[in-house]
Each structure stands twice: as C-alpha cells, then as structure tokens.
Amino acid sequence: MTPFNLPSFVGNELDYITKAIALGQLSGDGQFTKLCSQSIVAQTGAQDALLTHSCTAALEMAAILSDIQPGDEVIMPSFTFVSTANAVALRGGVPVFVDIDPVSLNLCPEQTQLAITSKTRAIFAVHYASVIAEMDVLAEISTDHGLLLVEDAAQAFGASFKGRKAGSFGDLAAFSFHETKNIVSGEGGALVINRPDLVERAEIIREKGTNRSRFMRGSVDKYTWVDIGSSFLPGELIAAFLYGQLEKARQITDRRRVICDRYAAGLASLAERGRVRLPAPMPDRTGNGHMFYLLMRDRADRDTFITAMREREMTTPFHYVPLHSAPAGLKFGRAVGPMTVTDAISASLVRLPLYYTMTDAQQDNVIAEILQILA
Template sequence: MASGLESLEQNPPDDFVEAELIEPRSGSEPIPFNAPSVVGEEFYHIADAIHRGQLSGDGHYTHLCEVWLQEKTGAGKALLTHSCTAALEMAAILCDLQPGDEVIMPSFTFVSTANAVVMRGAVPVFVDIEENSLNICPQKTREAITDKTKAIFVVHYAGVIADMPAFKAIADEHNLYLVEDAAQALGSTLNGQQAGSFGDLATFSFHETKNVISGEGGALLINNPHMQDRAEIIREKGTNRSQFFRGQVDKYTWVEIGSSYLPGELIAAFLYGQLTRESEIYQQRLAIWKEYDRALTPLVKPLEIQTPHSPTGHDHNGHMYYLLMPTLEMRQAFINSMKQQNITTPFHYIPLHSSPAGERLGRANGSMDVTNRVSDTLVRLPVFYSLKDQSSVIDAIKWALDSSAAN
C-alpha cells in the first residue's frame, strides 16, 4: 500500500503547484516587441498593381480597401490616407477648427491626436483617463466643456473602445463634433458595433506596429454625410479631382484648403493583401492576448500588478497586452530583467499635458493623476502575428517578476 506521501505524489490535489526553479532565458534569439506581419498575399497584389499600370493614388486597390473598410465597419465612407496622422489632420480641417477653438482629448495618447488640432490654431484641452479602460473619462470631459469647445477627440486605447454612448450623448447635448482616434482599434466592437462607426469621423492606422499594416498607412472614416464630399477634396490637395475622374465636373480646380493625404497604389495593394486575411490576423493576436491573460493573471494579482480590463459589451482586437506595475521603479526593474533575457518590453505614451509642446500649446483640465500613474507604470508585452515563442516570453516574465520581487 502506498504511504500518504507516495499517494500525494501520485495523485496531487487539483490546486497543487509544483515548486519550480525559475531560470533566466539565456543565449537565445532576441524577441522584439513587434515584427511586421507579412501574410503572403501582399506580393501578388503588388505585382498586380504594377501590371495594371497606375502607381499614383485613388486607383483600383485604393477603392478595394475603401470598400472593405466600409463593409467591415458600416461607416458611411472610407478614404485611404498615408497615415493615421494624415487622417487626423483631415478630421481637424473637416471640423472647421479655428484659432482659439478648444478640442477635448486624453493626455495619454500619441502626439498626432494633438498635433492635428494645434496645426489649425486650436487648443487641445487634456483630461484624465479612467483607471480600468485607460480611455478618456466621459465625466471629466463634461467638466472640461467651455463655450470655446468645438470637438471631442476620443482615443480607443489598446483597441478597447471608449464609452461611445456617453460621448455621443455629450456631443449631441453640446453640439460638438465627435472624432474617434481608432488608430489601434480596427475590428474592435462595443455591443456589436464596430470601432470607427460611432463618431462624425474616425481614423485608423496601418503603421507596422498595428494589427493590419502597410508599413505606413491610415484611413479616414466619414459617418457624417455632410462631410463626405469635402473630405475627398481635402485629401486631393483641395481640388475636386475625384469628382472630375467620376465625370461629375468637366475640369478640376482648387476649391478648398487641402494637402496630399492619399497613399500610392503599391501601399494600397499591400494593405489589401492584409485586409483579405484580417480575420486570421485578428484571431492570432487575440489568441496571444488570451494566453498572456491566462498565464499571467494568477501570477501578477498577488503582486498588485494590474492586467488589461475589458468592460462588459467590449470585444477588443487583441492589439496590446500590458502590465501596470505598482511603481515606476518596479517597471524599470522589470524592463531591465526582460532586456537581460533578450526580450523587448517597452513603456508607452509620455503624457502630452506636461510635455514641452503640450504645456505651450494646450492645457490640462483637472487632475491628471491616472494619466501620470499609468504613464509611469505601464509596460507592453510582445504581441505580433508571427510571435512563435510565447511560452518562452511567459517564462522570462516569471523570472523577471521573481527577480524584481527578490530585490
């Protein structure tokens, strides 16, 4: 008969965790934070675009991408741009921002959200984000409204859609334009509704760090029907060239301010290759996201490290997995321990309200406590389509947590 100890060894209880010796990852290939996802189809479409003979913008592949985006999101109209930055600049022109107008936005965002506004002479008014979603807070937005407020630029951080029903109500009540900076959110939904379909306008990024990419690239989605014709003109250097090509006018001329915001056909062809495989890319990233969550949540909870939170009704696109460490020092120790193991785990946005340009060109409204804390403590983990060795990243994280806890 087996002794008590032997029987315990043969039949460990369900919650039994064998003590493991955690070793640092060593002598292995570096694991980057991001690697551009190339799925294969891009090459065929690029060759086809060359064969078709148009390399400038607004051709066959630009239209295919735009139709894809319209069908995916249900947005009124989609226009491809050469970046999300360009789409944000177009959005600022379409909102008719004038010198002195105010635009409410999070401080915890990329510089392009604010630059687009400042380039029209308007003032970004920064408000704090929410603890859980890390998205701009509707109540603090409401408190920041003045008689100069013209628009709200909402950011869907990490692909988690902000509280758009609340923002829509605020915008309607105060007659403000609502713009979604959905750079990271292609494919995310809120109560079944796609990112990019809530605001008057929305912007996507196809930069190589995003889920679906074209190196550099972006799109403007126009849900407000009054802005659609003007958007085409602004993207075509302020001319009515698109109408001319459709045979709606017999010559084209300068009718508005504008710039060259459209990408060439080779970029559009690459992007179309990616869009045709979007659901596979989405599934792959989501699987990586879920595996981090499954493996790390039980480990980090006792250390008071926060993991991403997706509120009810939100289905995100697996764009980003992050940890919020208890302190800046712990974040730095973690990043260093991961670097020691050849794995890059970067932090993210530096708050705009306290940056040199933000202090000069914008203003903060109310406390920025959450923004400051998140900026100091957030660290991002590798998530990309071709990530093969996720278990080795997870083991490295265990060692990094163990060694930072020991220090």
C-alpha cells in the same frame, strides 16, 4: 532578441503589388485603393472610407473637417499619441487634455463634460489598446453641445463595443495601418466618415484642396483649387499591400486575440498576488488583440522590469509620455482637472511582445521570464 513587434505577410500582398504595377497606375485612388475603401466600410460598418498615408494624416483631415479656428478647443485624453493633439495644434486650436478612466484607460466622460467651454468644437476620443471608449456617453455629450465626435481608432481596427465596430460611432474616425498595428501597409491609414455632408469636403481636403475626385468621376470637366487641403492619399502599391492584409483581417485578429488570452492566463498568478495589474476584461467590449500590457507598482518597478527583460534579450517598451506636461503640450494645450490616473498609468505601463507570427513556444518563453523576474 525577442522583438516587440514584427510585421506579418499573410495573404496576397506581393501578388497584388505585382498586379498594381501591371495595371500601370502607381499614384493613389486606383483599383486597389477602391478595394481597400470597400473592405474598410464592410468591416467597420462606417458609411465611407478614404485611404490616407497614415492615421496622423486622417486626424489632420478630421481637424480640418471639424472647422477648428485659432483658439477653438478640442477635448482629448492626455494619455495618447502626439498625433491626436498635433492635428488640433496645426489648425491653431487648443488641445484640452483630460484624465482617463483607470479601468478602460480611455477618455473619462465626467472630466470631458467638465472641460466643455463655449470654445469647444470637438471631442477626439482614443480607443486605447483597442478598448473602445465610452462612445454612447460621449455621443450624448457631443450631441447636447453640438460638438463633432472623432474616434482616434489607430489601434482599434476590428474592435467592437456592444456589437458595433470601431469607426462606426463618431462623425469621423481615423485608423492606422502603420507596421506596428494589426493590419499594416508600412505607413498607412484611413479616415472613415459617418456624416454624408462631410464626404465631398473630405475628398477635396485629401486631394490638395481640389475637386479632382469629382473630375475623375466625370462630374466636373476640369479640376481646380476650391479649399485648403494637402496630399493625404497613399499610392497604389501601398493600397495593394494593404488590400492583401485587409482580406486576412479576421485571421490576424483571431490569432492576436489568442496571444492576448494566453498572456492573461499565463500571468494571472502575478495579478492574483497583486504583483501586477493586467488589462481589465470589459464584458461589453471586444478588443482586436492589438496590445497586451502590464501595470507595474510604479515607475521604478517598471524600469527595473524593462532592464531585466532587456538583459534577457526581450523588448518591452512603454508609452505614452503624457501630453499635458510635454513641452509642446504646455505650449499649445491646456489641462483640465486632475491628471492622477494619466500620470500613474504612464509611469507604470509596460507592453509585452506581440505579433501575428509569434509562436506558442516564443510566448511561453516570454511568460516564463516574466514569472521569474517578478517571482
């Protein structure tokens, strides 16, 4: 069976786990957590980074930091993972779903503008497939309306837009280090913060609503409950593994980009014949090789393709089921404007196998089968 994803072990992950055990601190915020934070800041150009146990957790922290009150609205694409919307719904807020751009597959700025009401508090932009959303336009909209801008950069570690890295655009940004991403720690994530005035509260929220971080730095003599919060930090063994990966981020990203380029070249003839659509090159954006997808003619065509690939023992999943029409989306959220692109993309997109250790021969085999199925 050709897997869709395989987590890779490329650096000193095991050595660092051994070191973390020898250091004797297994709970969070030890030496490896600090090293990871420094590495994330250095690699993203963000101001501050707090390790979390998932991107979901980082998004929940972002929603608390956005001060969303019951009934407040947050604009986001419908074409995203459930965590983007859950974070808002958990605060009693209303996820307001808008359509995506047909080329970037990211939040459409025009629809975002139209969805703003007096209740809008924030925009949660998603960098789908590591293509960074229109952050300059979205930043202008956010500033004009006094909204917080949050990047759901789950898939985008190392991606850039006009020379700036994912995580450096929003007031806040959330990364994922889940094993399906490029840089992994099994489960894992980070909240990066570009507003110095939000750092202290973020630390408190992450430490169960206490000022324990200040206590650990010696700036208060006891720690106490000062705000709402939860346990959002990972333990040191996770951080040790992650640090081994972060050190190799460049190597992992470069290889995955090569795999994406090989897919684009190997499948170009299908696109030229109009049989499929491939991810559109966007000259001002550099992805991180996270994902390669095909856009098929319609749902039936896509499902037939997935079945044919499965018969050849190749896993080619699809996502996302649009949130605006999902049961919880209907219950907690609201859609604004047409959802034509979201519905069409959701029905026709299929993802191809892609992992760091995928050999050229394995990939050529996948390409050959696809060319045969779609001949």
